[in-house]
Amino acid sequence: MEKTNVQAVHDTLLEEFRRDERVMILGEDVGKRGGVFRVTEGFSEEFGTDRVLDTPLAESSIVGVAIGLALAGMRPIAEMQFADFSTPAFDQIVQEAARIRYRSNGQWGVPMVVRMPWGGGVRGGFYHSQSLEAFYAHVPGLKVVAPSTPRDITGMLRSAIRDEDPVIFLEHKATYRGVKGEVPEGDWTIPLGTAEVKREGTDITVFAYGLMLHHCLRAAEALAADGISAAVVDVRSLRPLDAATIVREARKTGKCLVVYEDNRLFGAGAEIAALIAEEAFDDLDAPVMRIGGPEAPAMPFNKPQEDAFMPSPELIGDKMRALAAY
Amino acid sequence: MWLIRAFEESVSELVGTGEVVGLVHVSIGQEASAVGVCDVLEARDRVYSGHRAHGHVLARGADPAAVMAELMGKAAGLCGGKGGSMHLVDVAHGVLEATGVVGGTIPLALGTALALRETEPGAVAVVFFGDGAVQTGYFHESLNIAALWKLPVLLVCENNGYAEFTPRSAHTPVERVTRHAETYGVDARTVDGNDVVAIREAASALVAPLRSGGGPALLECLTYRMRGHYEGDPAKYREASEVAEWKAKDPVRRFASGAVATGELSAEDAAACEAAARRAVAAAVSAARSAPFPAASALTEDVGG
Ligand SMILES: Cc1ncc(C[n+]2csc(CCOP(=O)(O)OP(=O)(O)O)c2C)c(N)n1
Numbered sequence: 111m112e113k114t115n116v117q118a119v120h121d122t123l124l125e126e127f128r129r130d131e132r133v134m135i136l137g138e139d140v141g142k143r144g145g146v147f148r149v150t151e152g153f154s155e156e157f158g159t160d161r162v163l164d165t166p167l168a169e170s171s172i173v174g175v176a177i178g179l180a181l182a183g184m185r186p187i188a189e190m191q192f193a194d195f196s197t198p199a200f201d202q203i204v205q206e207a208a209r210i211r212y213r214s215n216g217q218w219g220v221p222m223v224v225r226m227p228w229g230g231g232v233r234g235g236f237y238h239s240q241s242l243e244a245f246y247a248h249v250p251g252l253k254v255v256a257p258s259t260p261r262d263i264t265g266m267l268r269s270a271i272r273d274e275d276p277v278i279f280l281e282h283k284a285t286y287r288g289v290k291g292e293v294p295e296g297d298w299t300i301p302l303g304t305a306e307v308k309r310e311g312t313d314i315t316v317f318a319y320g321l322m323l324h325h326c327l328r329a330a331e332a333l334a335a336d337g338i339s340a341a342v343v344d345v346r347s348l349r350p351l352d353a354a355t356i357v358r359e360a361r362k363t364g365k366c367l368v369v370y371e372d373n374r375l376f377g378a379g380a381e382i383a384a385l386i387a388e389e390a391f392d393d394l395d396a397p398v399m400r401i402g403g404p405e406a407p408a409m410p411f412n413k414p415q416e417d418a419f420m421p422s423p424e425l426i427g428d429k430m431r432a433l434a435a436y
Numbered sequence: 437m438w439l440i441r442a443f444e445e446s447v448s449e450l451v452g453t454g455e456v457v458g459l460v461h462v463s464i465g466q467e468a469s470a471v472g473v474c475d476v477l478e479a480r481d482r483v484y485s486g487h488r489a490h491g492h493v494l495a496r497g498a499d500p501a502a503v504m505a506e507l508m509g510k511a512a513g514l515c516g517g518k519g520g521s522m523h524l525v526d527v528a529h530g531v532l533e534a535t536g537v538v539g540g541t542i543p544l545a546l547g548t549a550l551a552l553r554e555t556e557p558g559a560v561a562v563v564f565f566g567d568g569a570v571q572t573g574y575f576h577e578s579l580n581i582a583a584l585w586k587l588p589v590l591l592v593c594e595n596n597g598y599a600e601f602t603p604r605s606a607h608t609p610v611e612r613v614t615r616h617a618e619t620y621g622v623d624a625r626t627v628d629g630n631d632v633v634a635i636r637e638a639a640s641a642l643v644a645p646l647r648s649g650g651g652p653a654l655l656e657c658l659t660y661r662m663r664g665h666y667e668g669d670p671a672k673y674r675e676a677s678e679v680a681e682w683k684a685k686d687p688v689r690r691f692a693s694g695a696v697a698t699g700e701l702s703a704e705d706a707a708a709c710e711a712a713a714r715r716a717v718a719a720a721v722s723a724a725r726s727a728p729f730p731a732a733s734a735l736t737e738d739v740g741g
Contacts (some may be wrong), residue, residue, distance in 0.1 A: 143601040145671065166571035166607040167538055167599055195537065198573070233458040235520045237536030348529035406735050411458060412509030426447030 374402025
């Protein structure tokens with residue numbers, strides 16, 4: 111069935127709620143309102159307010175309570191209205207959730223999902239546009255995924271909810287309605303920790319996730335008209351990072367570009383570039399290149415600067431050409 | 437109040453026509469707290485706010501054209517177009533920060549109060565926030581610290597009964613925000629938030645001790661936002677009767693008709709005030725409209741670290 115990304119989030123949550131009574135969601139306005147993006151519309155009516163909890167405005171406690179629920183055998187999903195507002199909960203996520211499996215000597219973990227709409231390009235300004243994946247991906251004990259097609263969201267959200275450990279589930283809000291795709295029927299899953307080749311190519315290999323994946327696919331399409339064949343790999347899981355797929359695909363063309371909208375320095379792209387440099391050095395025909403967000407502390411509100419912040423398909427295309435010509 | 441009302445009605449229209457984009461929160465119906473509180477403040481006082489801040493910066497004397505330009509993302513905006521509606525700063529008028537992170541500016545006001553006590557005795561810090569912010573750790577931690585250190589800070593809660601789309605009863609069993617102040621022995625008052633005169637009186641009474649070594653204080657203004665949470669929110673979660681009930685208590689009309697009734701203001705003067713406000717806003721809109729966008733290259737300027 112064809113659906114949008116936001117529909118895929120909704121449908122998958124609904125199925126998981128119906129499949130497993132332990133699944134719960136808590137967050138600001140997730141109940142009666144059905145969430146700011148309407149992904150839990152109708153849930154409180156169908157599943158009751160014991161499983162669909164409207165919370166006060168208190169992110170750290172939303173996550174803290176979810177951790178406690180998970181430790182008592184439930185399958186909580188904590189919703190952050192925007193990834194930007196997960197920072198008050200950073201403490202609970204990093205200090206508590208991420209470390210409990212390790213600290214308990216493997217005796218128990220925190221089967222919790224923290225869902226966060228993230229990313230820019232929606233004129234949201236400073237606090238409704240941020241990319242926070244690198245903060246979380248830095249922490250062993252967390253899983254961090256950023257699928258951005260309806261099929262991947264479906265398969266990975268199922269895996270995330272069924273996982274025994276905490277998963278940060280990132281949903282790029284600019285793709286919510288902008289990206290549509292087929293979702294096969296049935297109860298299949300996509301393992302967390304897997305990248306996927308979204309487009310085969312022979313000249314260069316581009317690695318991206320989130321909105322940037324779609325920009326890269328567009329840019330690759332445009333390049334094909336000029337006779338340049340670009341492969342596009344959807345990284346989609348930052349922790350665990352699918353090193354095997356990334357290295358394998360990097361070796362195929364020997365020319366690699368990593369694209370991400372988070373601040374370029376110390377971001378996920380640095381990790382991917384370092385991995386390729388370490389593991390695929392013999393096969394490289396060009397320095398690993400990166401496009402990332404600028405050295406600005408937050409997304410400006412005005413259009414010219416937001417546009418300049420977000421890597422565009424055109425900018426990506428230019429870089430891809432330069433790499434192909436290297 | 438007329439200026440804020442006219443300004444935000446205009447903003448609301450401009451959102452409709454797409455000239456102002458993004459998440460915009462107007463305070464139509466809640467203007468009295470901004471005006472009543474800021475009226476007792478002095479130039480040396482410092483103010484913080486949150487995501488619903490148009491009224492606060494205007495009440496402090498910000499240039500409407502600069503605020504409008506900010507909302508349109510223009511270079512002439514208060515923050516060079518970087519912030520937009522939710523992040524207004526006007527240092528010249530003592531508005532040090534307004535944030536989209538609900539509750540985030542409450543502790544900042546404490547720090548400023550602490551510094552002012554040393555550097556500019558008699559000056560006060562004020563922070564405006566909604567009832568949703570009262571549920572954050574920031575509020576509770578700050579109330580404790582402010583009380584412990586007796587800081588010259590006035591916490592102003594604009595209690596409009598809703599945080600986004602859910603009523604206060606879904607967020608807390610504590611009916612009055614001032615109850616929290618009692619726990620810490622903080623001087624606090626709850627006032628009719630649609631009565632600018634009552635707010636002014638209460639603010640004046642609460643601020644006076646802050647200027648002479650006392651503090652902190654909390655003012656809870658019971659009010660209502662006449663529009664949705666953000667521009668574009670159809671606000672279906674509220675009963676029409678509730679909206680109508682509050683419409684009858686409109687703070688702007690109430691002040692005007694009250695002042696006219698007591699003879700403090702002539703009907704002509706009231707009409708002239710309103711007309712002047714509309715003219716000022718129209719001028720602000722046309723100035724903002726014709727102002728240039730900032731250069732893309734300014735994206736990485738003023739970063740600091
Ligand atoms: C830390 C944080 N969490 C969530 C949000 C999303 N959000 C924006 S406004 C709002 C409700 C705020 O309610 P209140 O403080 O009462 O202010 P009001 O909007 O009523 O003026 C929420 C939850 C946010 N901006 N910041």
